[in-house]
Amino acid sequence: xxxxxxxxxxxxxxxxxxxxxxxxxxxxxxxxxxxxxxxxxxxxxxxxxxxxxxxxxxxxxxxxxxxxxxxxxxxxxxxxxxxxxxxxxxxxxxxxxxxxxxxxxxxxxxxxxxxxxxxxxxxxxxxxxxxxxxxxxxxxxxxxxxxxxxxxxxxx
Numbered sequence: 001x002x003x004x005x006x007x008x009x010x011x012x013x014x015x016x017x018x019x020x021x022x023x024x025x026x027x028x029x030x031x032x033x034x035x036x037x038x039x040x041x042x043x044x045x046x047x048x049x050x051x052x053x054x055x056x057x058x059x060x061x062x063x064x065x066x067x068x069x070x071x072x073x074x075x076x077x078x079x080x081x082x083x084x085x086x087x088x089x090x091x092x093x094x095x096x097x098x099x100x101x102x103x104x105x106x107x108x109x110x111x112x113x114x115x116x117x118x119x120x121x122x123x124x125x126x127x128x129x130x131x132x133x134x135x136x137x138x139x140x141x142x143x144x145x146x147x148x149x150x151x152x153x154x155x156x
Contacts, residue, residue, distance in 0.1 A: 001027045001039055035088050043095045050085060051102035057081045058110055070118040074127075077110045082127075089134040090141060103130050 002014060017024045029038040029045060036046035061076050068076070085103045092100065107130055118124050144150045 001030050001037075003039055003041060033088075035091055041094065043092050044099050047092060047095050047099040047102065050087075051099075051106060054081050054085050054103065054106045055109075057084070058106055058113075061110075062113055065113060065117060068117065070114050070122065070124060073110075073114050073117055074124075077114070077127075081106070081110065085130060086133055086137075089137045092134070093138075100131070100134075 014026060027039075029036055031037075035043070036049065037043065038045055057080050058077070061073060061081070065073055085106065107127060111127055114124060
């Protein structure tokens with residue numbers, strides 16, 4: 001993958017890289033440990049994919065919601081959907097807020113579904129906002145770097 005700040009590839013031809021005598025094709029994006037990175041080092045495609053997967057999973061939960069109460073839907077949401085939307089949140093700092101709002105929309109739909117299934121007198125604890133969870137993840141890394149002197153984070 002050619003990493004550049006340019007939005008389009010350069011006009012000069014890129015030399016072919018050979019590995020074991022075979023040419024290695026140039027990629028526009030690369031997926032490492034479930035995080036997709038494109039050639040301009042943004043995570044917009046990754047966020048869009050995560051939002052699409054989360055919306056699809058929420059749709060599946062909605063289809064079986066007639067079999068569940070609000071607590072069951074909350075448990076399924078936390079285990080299957082929210083965990084997907086909270087994986088590697090520190091890498092998304094370069095992503096524009098408009099893309100991160102796609103994830104917030106999925107959570108808002110889940111909250112509406114949970115409220116619909118709740119009993120009239122049942123108090124539901126609100127779900128923590130995803131932006132707050134991202135900020136907490138950043139603060140945890142900062143704390144580990146500053147206070148715990150973790151060697152592999154010392155360069156940060």
